[in-house]
Amino acid sequence: MRRGSHSIRFLLAMAVTVVATVGGGCSSDDSTPTQPTGPSGASGYTERGWERYESGDFDGALSDFAAALDRDATYGEAYAGRGWTQLAQATSVSAMQAAGNSFVSAESNGESGAYVQVGRAAASLGSAGTMLATAVTQARAALETDPGFVFEHRTSITAIDVRLIEAFAQAAQGNFDAALIAADQVSDSGIDASQSATWQVGDEVYASYVGAVLAHLHALSQQYSG
Amino acid sequence: MRGLLQILDAGCLRLDVRLVAIAWIAIVGLSGTVPCTAAGQAGSGARWEVREAHLVDPAGKTPGHSGVRDELGTVDPVSQPGQKAWTSLLDDDFESGFPGATWSVRADGTDAVWEDWTCWSTSGTHSVGCAVSGSAAITCGQDYPSGMQSWMTAGPFDLSDASYLDAVFEFYLNLNTEPNSGSEYRDYLFVGASIDGTNYNGFNYAGTLLQTLQLDLTAVPVEGNLLGEAQVWVALVFVSDASTNLAGGAQIDDAVLAVDQTVNQVPVVTVTDPVGGESLTIGSSYRISYTAVDPDAGPSSLGVSIDYSTNSGSIWTPIVSGQPNEGTYDWMVPDEATTTGRIRVRATDGADEGEGVSSSDFSIISNVEPTVTLLSPNGGESLAANATTTVTWTATDPDAAPRELQISLEYTTDDGANWFPIDSGLANTGSLAWTAPEVTTTQAKLRISAWDGSATAVDESDAVFSIALAYSDLTLGDASGPSGTTVTVALALDNVADVGGLQADLFFDGSKAFLTGFEAVGRASGMAAEARQTGENQARILLYYDSDDQLATGSGDVAELEFTLQGPGGGTTTLQLSDVVLSDAVGIALPVTLTDGELSVEQPQDAPVLQISVLKNPARPRTMQILVRVANGSGDAPTVTAGGANLSLTSLGQAVYRGEYSAADNAATVTIAASDTNIRGIGNAQITVALP
16 A cells, blocks of 8 residues: 555645745735645545545545546556545445445555455445455455554544454355354354354344344444444 | 425525525526526525526427326315315326326437436435436436436426416425536526427526425416416426536426315205105195205306105106206196105206205105085075175095195176185185175175195085175154244164264255254264255255264164244145265265155244344445344245335345345435235334434
């Protein structure tokens, strides 16, 4: 991930802009006002795209990531930024699939790291169908890359969410044993398939093991997802 | 002279310096070349000299030289086997007449020639003197005549034998001549050897000398080593000038030409079987055993020949020859009955042959054939494949010879068209535990052979018997119950062999039931049980031991399967076993028959119960997976709505269905509702989820 000091660089750019504006104001009262200097390359547009993503300006972020890719179609980080922005705006399976494609492009252009894998896992979970297995694979890969994952541009997304992605993707495939194992990494349910007395979530006792697992996943979703 | 004396290297000539030169000797070379001189001194004024010399017989070979060879026996010490030994090619003590066939004599000059006399000797009574015969002959004490060249030669001798290591011409000399004067030799005795009978090379002796002299035939002047030469002559020539003659001149006694060679050792052979007393059966194979050792391991490796005799060794008949020395030979005993049999083993090392013979007589007798009877299975039996049965027989050999009976067993599954070995070389124990082959046949037989080392008796089953595969039985039970309830189905196993594990696929109608549990019970309660639904309509079950334990042969329930019934009721589904692998103790699959079970789903007793789980995507909570589980359901997918819209559902099995939903960005909540209907009524569930 090519990021790091872009926030500091942004502050410096703002300071330069302020100095330039102040300086311009002092030099001549009738001169044309100086315009702020914008990003000049893929890196610059990508940095500003992340800033806009962090501020919730997803349309602006998408525009910057697109501008970055206009200047350098091989700039992998811009694809990743576009993917995370698409993910934040998705309201359909097709939108999730588009986000997933952006993360695939990021990887194919050399961008790597847990944040790309997490993004791809989340997009795959939203794409359902055959992409559920990919969601499991990418979530596990992300946790192997960075067990203490925290998404830099949205710190509310952590390793807990990655485990939930895996658990939900397993459940969505009917793999309830595997789903429970992943979910218990977030919060131990105490559910044991061979002991019906453990088929309890909160105060409610379930007549089946699968019912208890689904209730546990639902509770985790309400607690951690959004 | 008897006995070769130790000689020392004195330069060009080896002389026995332990003997004392008794007078001053001067030796003069006739040829004028004096390449080497050896000298010694014993006492004041005593002196002798010897020099190399070349002397040509002016008359060439004399008739007596050609083709003459003496075989005069060996010289002391007597050689021991394997040791270096001296063998005399010439050994003459001059006591039996001279010149005889050994020597040739001739005078070239004054007519005085060598002849034996009794004036002096070192052993016996005779020696030979240089001028004892001829018109100018002398008598005891007289001076030799002037102008002599008296020859005494012997040969040719064959020194080409590769085993010869050394060769020497030795004699005892009594010399009394005019001494030399400086480099001039006047009267002297020449001692030399020749390879052509004409040109002799050797040494001249002059002066007074009484001792043994040796001419080393491996270091003859000019000629060098004469070993390897096929013809070698030796000569003693007495020469005198025109004046100053002394009494006797040269007298010779005990002349020997000896070669040194290594004596070959004879191989030593011992027959160790038969040694006598044995009874060998006609027509049988008898293993002759022997040891053959060549002490000096040469000149060639041992070759062995074996003979037999039926008359204690008076007449031998060859069995085999040119065999390597292997210590044994399997002999087919001939049809020649006798009580005086012997075996002879001969071993040759290429030079000598040694032999060994049975130490006493053995017998050759006629064989009495054995008999054998197969007792069981003898026809009509029904055997289980892969199961053990006992084969029994009786076999006898009246003469118990030539060896103990050996039993071989075979079986056929096609009434004798093809036979397959069971075992061979068995002791005649009368029974054998046999595992019938994994075949099904009604045309089986056994065949038995009894071999006494010479003859074979055979018997087989009087009639065919049958072999049938032994199957284990795996049976699923039946169960029934209302839709929405859980029922238990028994899995029974009747195994005819110990079992290590079981794997099976189970097929059923997933709309009517799904597998919710699997547990080992009863006699298999120590086994691990695993099961999982591998599809909507199928599951796989596993029973196995974590240890080396085995499920012993037996019958009864081994597991219980738990199914949850679903659907509207009133139907059945077959529980069908497939791809069953029942493993024995070593992992080999056992044949097994399968019996399917059945589930009957009765009408539900209650209305459907639905459970909704909403799994929001952690990265985009407005998109979510909606999972709906139905108990007592209709068997069809329930109706599910989210935000008022119907969801398309996918069955995950176990009465769980999945749908996806994405909420609009401005929605604060979303309500999901699910319903299903059965004969007992409608079941509903509803949940409202808050959105970020």
